[in-house]
Amino acid sequence: MTLDQPAPIAVVRGAPTPQIQALFATFVARLGTPVRVVGVVEEEPVPGRAQLRSLTDGRRFEVFQELGRGSSACSVDAGSVVSACEAVRGGIAAGCDLVVLSKFGRLEAERSGLSDAFAAGLAGGVPILTSVAPKFDPAWSAFAAPLFVMLPPRLEAVEAWWRGLNRQAA
DSSP states (O other): OOSSSOOSEEEEOSSOHHHHHHHHHHHHHHHOTTSOEEEEEEEEEETTEEEEEETTTOOEEESBOOOOTTOOSOOBOHHHHHHHHHHHHHHHHHOOSEEEESOBOHHHHTTOTTHHHHHHHHHTTOOEEEEBOGGGHHHHHHHHTTSEEEEOSOHHHHHHHHHHHHHHHO
């Protein structure tokens, strides 16, 4: 991608997950109501209990399920994450200017979780803001290369990416 053609996907990397998710929430709040944003950010209202919060209606989706003491099974609540994905896809279908997806992680690398929301955003030509842990780079590149740019975890960097997209659209 060039300055004339900014990448439609911005991947923020270089900080802990809570800091990146807070950056996403701050960016969306600064955009205000003229920009129609759909998606989810990860929050931890109770330590150790991650949730995905809808940026459209505030609805919360549990990321982990309680499996009981001593369980060694994966505690990710894939069904809840898929429900969050369906809510985001509905928002994309209704029309939006930006999709914010908390992250591309293990579930998405396995083509589950939020992967259909990523695909819907791409198919709809809607810019996407997300994060990707380095260990998922091969799966991410197979999914989205060359349509993304890596950004540092700074509000100014995300805002510059957004301005570049809007200059292109004008």
